Amino acid sequence: MKRLTFFLLSVCLLLAACASQATSTPVGPQTLTIITHDSFAVSEDIVKAFEQANNAKIVFLQSGDAGAALNKAILTKDAPLADLLFGVDNTFLSRALEADIFEEYASPELKNISTEFKLDASNSALPVDYGDVCINYDKAYFADKNLPVPQTLEDLIKPEYKDLLVVENPATSSTGLAFLLATIAHYGDTFTDYWSSLKDNGVVVVDGWETAYYTNFSASSGKGPQPLVVSYGTSPAAEVIFAEKPLDDAPTASMLGPDTCFRQIEFVGILKGTQQRALAEKFVDFMLSQQFQEDIPLQMFVYPVNLNAALPNAFVKYAQAPEKPATLSPDVIAAKRDEWIQGWTDVVLK
Amino acid sequence: MNQPINHGDAQNTEMIKKLRVSVPPWLGRLLLWLFPLSFLTIFFFLPLSKILAFTFDTSAFDADNFRIAGSALRFTFYQAFLSTLLTLLIGLPSAYLFARYDFRGKSILRALTAVPFMLPTVVVAAGFSALLGPRGLTHTLFPLSSFQFIGTLPAILIAHVFYNTTIIIRIVGTALSSLDPKLEQAARSLGADTFHVWKNVILPLLRPAIFAATLLVFLFDFTSFGVILLLGGSKFSTLEVEIYLQAVRQLNLPSAALLAVLQLICTLIFSILYTRFASRSTIQLAPRSTLIKPQTLKQKLFVTLFCILLSAFFLLPLSSLPIRSLFRFEADRGQRGEVQYGFTTDYYTELFINRRGSVFYVPPIQATLNSLGYAGATVVLSLLLGYPAAIALAKPARLEKFLDPLIMLPLGSSAVMLGLGFIITYGKWLTSPWLVPFAHTLVALPFVIRTLQPALASIPQRLRQAASSLGASPFEVWRQIDFPILRRATLAAGTFAFTISLGEFGATLLIARPEYPTIPIAIERFLSQPGGLNYGQSMAMATILMLLAIIGMLAIEKFRLPNTGEF
Numbered sequence: 001m002k003r004l005t006f007f008l009l010s011v012c013l014l015l016a017a018c019a020s021q022a023t024s025t026p027v028g029p030q031t032l033t034i035i036t037h038d039s040f041a042v043s044e045d046i047v048k049a050f051e052q053a054n055n056a057k058i059v060f061l062q063s064g065d066a067g068a069a070l071n072k073a074i075l076t077k078d079a080p081l082a083d084l085l086f087g088v089d090n091t092f093l094s095r096a097l098e099a100d101i102f103e104e105y106a107s108p109e110l111k112n113i114s115t116e117f118k119l120d121a122s123n124s125a126l127p128v129d130y131g132d133v134c135i136n137y138d139k140a141y142f143a144d145k146n147l148p149v150p151q152t153l154e155d156l157i158k159p160e161y162k163d164l165l166v167v168e169n170p171a172t173s174s175t176g177l178a179f180l181l182a183t184i185a186h187y188g189d190t191f192t193d194y195w196s197s198l199k200d201n202g203v204v205v206v207d208g209w210e211t212a213y214y215t216n217f218s219a220s221s222g223k224g225p226q227p228l229v230v231s232y233g234t235s236p237a238a239e240v241i242f243a244e245k246p247l248d249d250a251p252t253a254s255m256l257g258p259d260t261c262f263r264q265i266e267f268v269g270i271l272k273g274t275q276q277r278a279l280a281e282k283f284v285d286f287m288l289s290q291q292f293q294e295d296i297p298l299q300m301f302v303y304p305v306n307l308n309a310a311l312p313n314a315f316v317k318y319a320q321a322p323e324k325p326a327t328l329s330p331d332v333i334a335a336k337r338d339e340w341i342q343g344w345t346d347v348v349l350k
Numbered sequence: 351m352n353q354p355i356n357h358g359d360a361q362n363t364e365m366i367k368k369l370r371v372s373v374p375p376w377l378g379r380l381l382l383w384l385f386p387l388s389f390l391t392i393f394f395f396l397p398l399s400k401i402l403a404f405t406f407d408t409s410a411f412d413a414d415n416f417r418i419a420g421s422a423l424r425f426t427f428y429q430a431f432l433s434t435l436l437t438l439l440i441g442l443p444s445a446y447l448f449a450r451y452d453f454r455g456k457s458i459l460r461a462l463t464a465v466p467f468m469l470p471t472v473v474v475a476a477g478f479s480a481l482l483g484p485r486g487l488t489h490t491l492f493p494l495s496s497f498q499f500i501g502t503l504p505a506i507l508i509a510h511v512f513y514n515t516t517i518i519i520r521i522v523g524t525a526l527s528s529l530d531p532k533l534e535q536a537a538r539s540l541g542a543d544t545f546h547v548w549k550n551v552i553l554p555l556l557r558p559a560i561f562a563a564t565l566l567v568f569l570f571d572f573t574s575f576g577v578i579l580l581l582g583g584s585k586f587s588t589l590e591v592e593i594y595l596q597a598v599r600q601l602n603l604p605s606a607a608l609l610a611v612l613q614l615i616c617t618l619i620f621s622i623l624y625t626r627f628a629s630r631s632t633i634q635l636a637p638r639s640t641l642i643k644p645q646t647l648k649q650k651l652f653v654t655l656f657c658i659l660l661s662a663f664f665l666l667p668l669s670s671l672p673i674r675s676l677f678r679f680e681a682d683r684g685q686r687g688e689v690q691y692g693f694t695t696d697y698y699t700e701l702f703i704n705r706r707g708s709v710f711y712v713p714p715i716q717a718t719l720n721s722l723g724y725a726g727a728t729v730v731l732s733l734l735l736g737y738p739a740a741i742a743l744a745k746p747a748r749l750e751k752f753l754d755p756l757i758m759l760p761l762g763s764s765a766v767m768l769g770l771g772f773i774i775t776y777g778k779w780l781t782s783p784w785l786v787p788f789a790h791t792l793v794a795l796p797f798v799i800r801t802l803q804p805a806l807a808s809i810p811q812r813l814r815q816a817a818s819s820l821g822a823s824p825f826e827v828w829r830q831i832d833f834p835i836l837r838r839a840t841l842a843a844g845t846f847a848f849t850i851s852l853g854e855f856g857a858t859l860l861i862a863r864p865e866y867p868t869i870p871i872a873i874e875r876f877l878s879q880p881g882g883l884n885y886g887q888s889m890a891m892a893t894i895l896m897l898l899a900i901i902g903m904l905a906i907e908k909f910r911l912p913n914t915g916e917f
Binding site: 038039041043060062067068071072074169208209213215220221231238241242298299301337341349 | 404472475476479500501579580583584585595597598599600601602694696704706707708709710711770773774777874875877878879880881882883884885886
C-alpha cells in the first residue's frame with residue numbers, strides 16, 4: 001500500500017498546487033478580456049500604454065478562427081468568458097446579432113468612420129477594419145509566358161488560363177467563402193454555372209489559405225504550380241515586408257477588376273453581461289482611435305476604418321484595393337450561406 | 351517455478367497474512383480508481399455530456415443530416431481500416447527489428463520514427479509537398495512523371511502510416527523485447543519453421559500488445575482531422591471533419607452533436623470489442639532481453655532492407671524541413687527559370703527579433719521552454735494517473751470489465767465538441783495555463799494505461815509470492831521483480847506522454863491559446879501570413895521542434911540502456 005499512499009499524496013499535492021494557482025486573483029488593475037480569432041495581432045507598446053493609462057490588464061483569448069470565436073461567445077452568453085468580442089466579420093454579423101450577444105455602444109469615435117462600414121445601425125457591432133479578398137497573381141509567370149493577366153471573372157474560364165487558379169473550399173475557409181460570395185454578387189443564382197465552367201477549366205480546390213498560398217501558389221516560398229490564388233489585396237505588401245532579401249518590387253499583385261474581390265469588414269462588440277462596461281467602452285474607443293487604427297495594417301494586413309488613420313508606406317505602394325469590390329448584405333449571407341455552400345459543393349466537388 | 355519455496359518460515363507467512371488483511375480488496379480497488387476516474391469525470395465525461403445535452407435535439411434527425419453522417423461514416427471506416435492495415439504492415443516488422451537486433455544507428459533511427467508523431471500537420475504536409483508535391487524532389491528527378499499526390503487517398507494513408515507507425519513500434523516492441531527468446535529457440539529445435547514459430551508462439555504471446563496498439567492506431571485514424579483536410583484536400587470528409595464543419599463553420603450545433611454521438615458510439619464499440627478479445631490472453635512470463643547482432647544472411651538482409659526502408663520513409667519527408675530552414679530555394683525576384691540555391695541563417699536569427707513589436711511575439715527559447723515544461727508536467731501527471739488504473743486493469747475484476755472500454759473514449763471523441771464542452775462547463779477557468787498539461791494528459795492517458803497494463807499483467811505472481819516468502823519486504827519485492835519489468839514499459843509510456851504533449855495534441859481541446867505559447871503554436875502563427883521570411887521561420891521553428899524531439903527520444907533511450915540484458 002505504500003505505493004498507493006505515495007500516489008494519493010502526490011496527486012493531492014499536485015491538484016492543490018494547481019488549484020491555488022488557478023484561483024488566485026490578481027489584485028490591483030482590473031482585467032479586461034477580449035475574445036478574438038487567431039489572426040488577431042497588435043503592437044505590444046500601444047497595449048501597454050492603454051493598460052497604464054487605465055490601470056487595466058488586457059487579456060486576449062485567441063480562440064480559433066472567426067467562426068470558432070463567435071461560437072464560443074454565443075455558447076457562453078449567460079456567463080460570458082470575456083468582456084469584448086473582436087473579429088466577427090460581415091459574413092457572420094447577422095448570426096452574432098441574431099444571437100443577441102452584444103450591448104449597444106455608440107462610441108464617439110464613430111464620427112471618424114465612413115458610413116459604408118457601419119452595417120449595424122444599432123451600434124452593437126462596431127467596424128474596426130476591412131480588407132479585400134482578391135486573386136493574387138505571380139507577376140513573373142505572366143511576364144515569362146507573355147500571357148496577359150486576367151482582368152475579370154469571365155477571363156478565368158478562358159482556355160488560356162486553364163489549370164492556373166487555386167481557390168479555398170468555402171466550407172472550410174473564410175477566404176474561400178469570400179471568393180464564392182464575390183461570384184454570387186456578380187452572377188446571382190447562376191453562380192453554379194460559372195463554377196461548373198471554372199471546374200472544367202481546371203480550378204484547384206484546397207482546404208484553406210495556408211495550403212493554397214504556401215503549397216499551391218507559384219510566387220510564394222512554397223513554389224507551387226498555380227500562378228493565381230485567392231488571397232488578400234494586401235498580400236503583395238506582406239511579400240515585400242517579409243521578404244528574405246530586400247525587394248524593390250512585390251513579386252505578386254492583385255486582380256482588381258469589378259466584382260473579383262470581396263470586401264470583409266471586421267467588427268468589435270461589448271459582450272452582454274460584462275462587469276466592466278466602463279473599461280470595455282474605453283477599449284472600444286481605443287480600438288477605433290487613430291493610434292490603434294494606424295497599428296492595424298502592419299499587424300493584421302487589413303485597412304483601418306478610421307478616416308484619419310495614415311497608411312504605412314509599404315501599404316500605399318504595394319497593397320491594392322479594388323475600386324468596386326463585391327458586396328452582399330449580411331442578412332442575405334446569413335439566410336443563404338448554407339444553401340450556397342451546398343450548391344457549390346454539389347457542382348465543384350462531386 | 352525454479353526456486354523452492356520455504357514453507358517453514360513462519361515469520362514470513364505471518365507477514366503475508368498481515369499484508370493481506372490490512373486492506374480489503376474492494377477498498378484497494380476503489381483507491382486505485384479514485385484519481386484516474388475523478389480526472390476523467392472532471393475533464394472528459396462532465397464537459398462532454400454537458401455540451402451534448404445542451405446541443406442535442408431531435409431537429410437534427412432529418413434526411414440531410416443522415417445523408418451527411420452516412421457518407422462520412424463510410425469513408426471514415428474505409429480510410430481508418432486501410433491506414434491501420436498499412437501501419438501494421440510496416441510497424442510490426444519494425445517493432446521486431448528494434449526489439450531483437452542490435453545495429454549501428456539504432457537509437458537514432460528509432461528516435462526518428464517517433465518524430466512525426468509530434469509534428470503539426472501543416473509541417474508534415476509541407477514535408478510531403480517538398481518531396482512529392484508539384485515542384486517536389488520526385489518531380490525534379492523525374493520531370494515527366496505527372497502523378498498527383500496531394501489531394502488523393504494515398505496521401506491520407508501514407509500520412510497516417512507516417513504518423514502512427516511509432517505506436518506499433520513502441521507498444522509491440524516493448525512487449526516483444528520482454529519475450530523470452532528461449533521459447534522461440536525451443537520451438538525451432540522441435541522443428542518448427544519461421545512461419546510456425548510466429549503463428550504458434552510469438553503472435554499469440556504478443557496478442558494483447560498488438561490488439562492494444564492496433565486499437566490506438568485505429569482510433570487515431572478514425573478521428574483524423576488535420577491530415578484529411580490538409581493532405582486529402584476537399585473531396586474527403588471524415589466524421590471529425592464533418593463535426594468541425596457543422597459546429598464551427600455552419601454553426602449548426604445540433605447536427606454536430608448528432609455526429610459526435612455517432613463517433614462516440616463507434617469508439618465505444620471498438621473498445622468493447624477490444625476488451626472482449628484482448629484482455630484475457632495475457633500470459634505471465636519472466637522477462638528476458640537479448641539483443642543480437644544480425645548474423646545469418648537472412649537476418650542481415652532483413653535488417654539492412656528495413657533500415658533502408660525506414661530511413662527513406664521517415665528521413666526523406668522530414669529532412670526537407672531543416673534543409674528548407676537553411677537554404678533559400680528562390681529564383682531572384684522578377685526572374686524565373688533558374689532557381690538559385692543560397693545558404694542562409696536568416697530564418698534563425700530572425701526568430702529572435704520581434705520586428706513588428708507584436709504583443710503575441712514569442713522568443714524561440716521561451717517557446718521551447720514552454721513546450722518542455724508542459725511536456726514534463728504531462729509525463730508526471732499521466733504516469734501518476736495511469737499507474738493506478740493500469741494496476742487495477744492488469745487484474746480485472748467485474749468493475750474493470752465495465753471501466754476498461756471507457757478508458758479509450760477520450761481518444762475517440764470529437765475534440766471540437768469537447769472543447770466547446772469545456773467552455774460551457776468551466777468558463778473563465780480555462781484561461782489558466784495550468785490546464786494545458788491536464789488537456790494533454792487526457793490524450794496521453796489511454797496510451798500510458800495501454801502501455802503499462804500488459805507489462806503489469808505479465809509480472810508473474812508466483813515470483814512475487816516466492817520473493818516475499820523468502821523474506822523480501824514489499825518494497826524489495828517491487829524493486830527486484832516489478833521494477834525491472836515495469837522500467838521498460840514506464841519509459842515507453844513516458845515517451846508517449848512526452849511526444850503527445852510536445853506535439854500539442856490537446857491544443858484544440860482548449861478554449862483559448864495558452865498564455866505561454868508552445869512551438870507548434872509559434873509555427874502556426876508564422877504560417878498564417880504571406881512572405882518568404884514567415885515561411886522560412888516556420889521551417890526553422892519546425893526544425894527546432896524536430897531536434898528537441900530527437901534529443902528527448904535519445905535521452906529516454908539512455909535511461910533504457912543500462913541493465914538491459916540483466917534480467
